[in-house]
Amino acid sequence: MITIQGKGVSAGVAAGPIYFYQRAKSEIQRIAVTDVDAEWTRFKNAQAKAIEQLGALAEKARAEAGDEAALLFETHQMMAEDLDYEESIEEGIKGGTNAEAVITDVRDQFAEMFAQMDDSYMQARAADVKDVSNRIIGILSGAVQGGIDSDVPVILVADDLAPSETVQLDKSKILGFITEGGSGSSHTAILARTMGIPAIIGVGDQIKSEYAGREVIVDGGTGVAVLEADAETRAHLMRKQEEQRKLQEMLDQLKGKENVTKDGHSIRIYCNIGNPEDVHNVLKNDGGGIGLFRSEFLYLGCDDFPSEEFQFEAYKKVLSDMGGKEVVIRTLDIGADKQIGYFNLPNEENPAMGNRALRICLNRPEIFRTQLRALYRASAYGKLCIMFPMVASVWEVREAKKLCEQVKKELDAEGVAYSPDVQIGIMIETPAAAVISDRLAKEVDFFSCGTNDLTQYTLACDRQNNDLGRFFDAHHPAVLRLLKMVADNAHKNGIWVGICGELGADLQLTETFLSIGIDELSVSPRAVLPLRQKVRESNVAQVRERLVGDLMSDQISI
Amino acid sequence: MKSFDYVITDPVGIHARPAGILVKEIKNYVGSTVTVTKGEKSVNALKLMALMGMGIKQGDTVTVSVEGENEEEVAAKIEEFFKTYF
Numbered sequence: 001m002i003t004i005q006g007k008g009v010s011a012g013v014a015a016g017p018i019y020f021y022q023r024a025k026s027e028i029q030r031i032a033v034t035d036v037d038a039e040w041t042r043f044k045n046a047q048a049k050a051i052e053q054l055g056a057l058a059e060k061a062r063a064e065a066g067d068e069a070a071l072l073f074e075t076h077q078m079m080a081e082d083l084d085y086e087e088s089i090e091e092g093i094k095g096g097t098n099a100e101a102v103i104t105d106v107r108d109q110f111a112e113m114f115a116q117m118d119d120s121y122m123q124a125r126a127a128d129v130k131d132v133s134n135r136i137i138g139i140l141s142g143a144v145q146g147g148i149d150s151d152v153p154v155i156l157v158a159d160d161l162a163p164s165e166t167v168q169l170d171k172s173k174i175l176g177f178i179t180e181g182g183s184g185s186s187h188t189a190i191l192a193r194t195m196g197i198p199a200i201i202g203v204g205d206q207i208k209s210e211y212a213g214r215e216v217i218v219d220g221g222t223g224v225a226v227l228e229a230d231a232e233t234r235a236h237l238m239r240k241q242e243e244q245r246k247l248q249e250m251l252d253q254l255k256g257k258e259n260v261t262k263d264g265h266s267i268r269i270y271c272n273i274g275n276p277e278d279v280h281n282v283l284k285n286d287g288g289g290i291g292l293f294r295s296e297f298l299y300l301g302c303d304d305f306p307s308e309e310f311q312f313e314a315y316k317k318v319l320s321d322m323g324g325k326e327v328v329i330r331t332l333d334i335g336a337d338k339q340i341g342y343f344n345l346p347n348e349e350n351p352a353m354g355n356r357a358l359r360i361c362l363n364r365p366e367i368f369r370t371q372l373r374a375l376y377r378a379s380a381y382g383k384l385c386i387m388f389p390m391v392a393s394v395w396e397v398r399e400a401k402k403l404c405e406q407v408k409k410e411l412d413a414e415g416v417a418y419s420p421d422v423q424i425g426i427m428i429e430t431p432a433a434a435v436i437s438d439r440l441a442k443e444v445d446f447f448s449c450g451t452n453d454l455t456q457y458t459l460a461c462d463r464q465n466n467d468l469g470r471f472f473d474a475h476h477p478a479v480l481r482l483l484k485m486v487a488d489n490a491h492k493n494g495i496w497v498g499i500c501g502e503l504g505a506d507l508q509l510t511e512t513f514l515s516i517g518i519d520e521l522s523v524s525p526r527a528v529l530p531l532r533q534k535v536r537e538s539n540v541a542q543v544r545e546r547l548v549g550d551l552m553s554d555q556i557s558i
Numbered sequence: 559m560k561s562f563d564y565v566i567t568d569p570v571g572i573h574a575r576p577a578g579i580l581v582k583e584i585k586n587y588v589g590s591t592v593t594v595t596k597g598e599k600s601v602n603a604l605k606l607m608a609l610m611g612m613g614i615k616q617g618d619t620v621t622v623s624v625e626g627e628n629e630e631e632v633a634a635k636i637e638e639f640f641k642t643y644f
Binding site: 071074075078079082083084085110113114117118119121122125128129 | 570571573574575577578581602604605606607608610611613615
């Protein structure tokens with residue numbers, strides 16, 4: 001029996017074969033070919049495979065979300081077999097160049113044609129040509145779409161996964177995660193919790209490449225992974241899996257019930273999502289709304305700036321799928337740990353404190369404007385709240401709001417409909433914002449506290465650094481006192497306050513949050529029902545005085 | 559050759575999906591060549607991206623011509639198609 005110990009960051013037990021994440025090779029070589037007929041056949045085969053893949057994707061999309069959703073893939077299919085496109089590629093290959101390099105050239109040439117058209121719909125098609133071409137190139141170079149090439153679901157092993165990689169993963173193929181590096185607030189961990197599957201991080205070199213394909217049992221609660229489990233260990237873990245299944249059944253009974261404490265105190269429980277498909281998980285777990293839609297994942301999934309139209313469709317889908325429930329969409333939060341090539345951001349010594357999030361948006365208003373236009377247009381389809389990340393000063397909020405007003409004027413002039421009731425809010429994730437929350441509250445309709453960054457900045461502790469473990473204490477009284485201060489300032493000014501960081505789902509703090517008057521907790525979809533259960537068991541009147549007293553006391557109580 | 563003029567009424571003009579369906583439709587009429595002309599530019603309507611590349615918008619007038627077998631009949635069907643999709 002081989003036991004691997006890491007840190008469990010998403011509970012659950014799963015068994016399956018170990019599979020190492022396959023990274024796509026990004027460099028395309030330009031090679032002269034002599035057997036041009038064979039090269040042409042290679043292209044034709046890859047083209048046929050791409051058309052087949054796209055057909056399957058279209059069918060899947062149609063079954064899950066209807067004809068409209070299938071449209072994108074059908075368009076891609078038609079582009080892949082377009083006559084001019086094919087002729088251009090044929091010409092290049094017959095000229096003696098390898099297919100990958102020729103497709104790259106033809107891709108850029110067609111993308112350029114669309115990009116130069118004076119119509120935003122047609123400009124957006126440039127991304128489609130690129131996507132189709134990259135798919136064919138991927139097939140030719142043997143790269144794996146979505147990083148997993150397996151017929152059976154697997155336990156996915158990687159050093160760590162970048163946000164753009166987690167977006168592309170074929171989630172139906174993953175039973176659990178093991179990463180060599182990473183931290184509890186890394187994107188792999190967040191994804192695992194959203195999916196409700198086990199994840200273990202920070203196993204280092206304990207996992208060896210020769211383990212590929214061998215069965216492993218992963219316990220995301222204890223952070224243990226076992227190969228060649230003996231009968232006793234196996235029985236123990238399987239029992240645990242069964243218990244969890246029963247627990248889930250019990251939690252399912254809470255669907256449709258209210259989030260109200262024994263003494264009648266209620267709180268809204270919303271969900272954090274990264275893309276429109278996650279709405280399915282929100283509704284399945286009975287989330288009351290969306291408290292954080294991380295819009296940057298739309299950008300991470302593209303290889304160029306997503307167009308207004310593309311974003312509009314995504315926001316519209318989330319708003320209409322949520323059927324009139326509140327949806328908080330956070331504007332672009334890029335930089336720090338989330339880097340995107342096409343933004344061409346300079347390398348920074350200290351990116352967490354660098355050019356990121358709202359700072360980029362205010363410095364490059366043309367990028368921000370596209371997103372705001374898409375958001376306001378989508379607001380006609382549901383109950384939208386727009387939230388700005390990484391605020392430190394009042395002027396930043398005022399400048400961002402001014403851009404919103406400009407966008408609304410433009411839409412008025414164009415006769416485009418939008419909702420007059422869009423709420424504007426900010427993330428409280430810098431200590432500065434918490435400290436001046438009394439002033440900020442006068443500028444906005446709501447606050448949402450991003451506890452991951454708030455903890456990192458308050459404690460001067462890098463959230464990506466695995467070695468800082470015990471110093472990164474999200475229960476630190478400094479963080480909790482800031483949260484109380486923010487809640488008090490929000491309520492004095494008649495606005496609502498939520499928590500959308502990982503801390504929101506921390507059941508040890510639920511009574512504290514209820515006691516300081518947090519109005520909304522936004523958590524991963526799987527955390528909704530356990531949190532509801534905790535709220536329903538709580539009695540705020542009984543604990544408020546003690547919890548708040550302890551928090552604000554100059555004495556340490558334990 | 560049989561041709562007809564058509565004024566685009568769809569707000570997005572000749573966009574990807576109907577253009578793709580048009581390509582499929584034309585493939586049914588073996589032996590016919592369908593050409594779409596706007597101003598001085600003409601494209602074979604089988605060429606999806608070239609057709610989209612013409613940037614045909616709402617309010618534009620295009621001339622569609624059909625050459626080959628059963629021109630009359632095919633042109634009538636293509637005209638019907640334009641009325642439905644564009």
